[in-house]
Amino acid sequence: MLLGLDPLLGGDLLKTLRDMGHGDSICVVDCNFPAHEIARRAGVPCHALATDTPGAARAILSVMPLDSFVDTPVRRMEVTATPDELNEAHRELLATVHEVAGKEWRMGSIERFAFYEEAAKCAAVVATLDRRGYACFILTKGVIGPDGKIV
């Protein structure tokens, strides 16, 4: 346990988040996503978290700044037949982002198979226990200035 840090942030995940630089991304996925296999092929860590995707995002965004240099540093996997639909998991994730990181962030989307390709470029995959479909997200890390605030 560390002072001021969410207990969900274990040592390996903290190392991943600290080692990431601006523009690097981390993937947060539901329990059916091929998290371990995509991470294994990419040669990056897969961190299992005993929470749902909003819980994981809450812990990650408590320390990780989002990237203001890209249009959508938060992206969701699109529902196959209804790509514009924000399902319950999507809405909860966005609400968590707004609560923890600020109201200014928008959520982009990625088609399902393109999402797998983007996931394979991430610095790590976070496998949650979220049982809801399409509860898959990519978060991109930003910059902290000398004053400790997001640039």
Added chain:
Amino acid sequence: MLLGLDPLLGGDLLKTLRDMGHGDSICVVDCNFPAHEIARRAGVPCHALATDTPGAARAILSVMPLDSFVDTPVRRMEVTATPDELNEAHRELLATVHEVAGKEWRMGSIERFAFYEEAAKCAAVVATLDRRGYACFILTKGVIGPDGKIV
């Protein structure tokens, strides 16, 4: 970079600090101490920090609770001929502890060769650039309660 965390806390050191439990200790030493060799023999990480021992203690104690269940969770290496002497590095380290963690903590001491044995039992060794002699310390981690405060 992570929000609210001292930039000196790199990924590997953060992982060490998070993985430590109560009663586990970390050694913070000057630049002449056999840090790498003691860590290598013990099979634990050696983290190099580009600061002096008070700077390292400041970063570590910004997240690591001290152990209230032992008499002296902060211990210094004794000066060989004058074991009761608090040299400049010792005084600065204690002032840093009081500033960051609170005025209630006392500093114990360990004879030089006994210190090497205690260092070998630590979860990691932090090698600083402190050039002052006997600037060697052992910090013991404590407990954070459900309310986020030190127990």
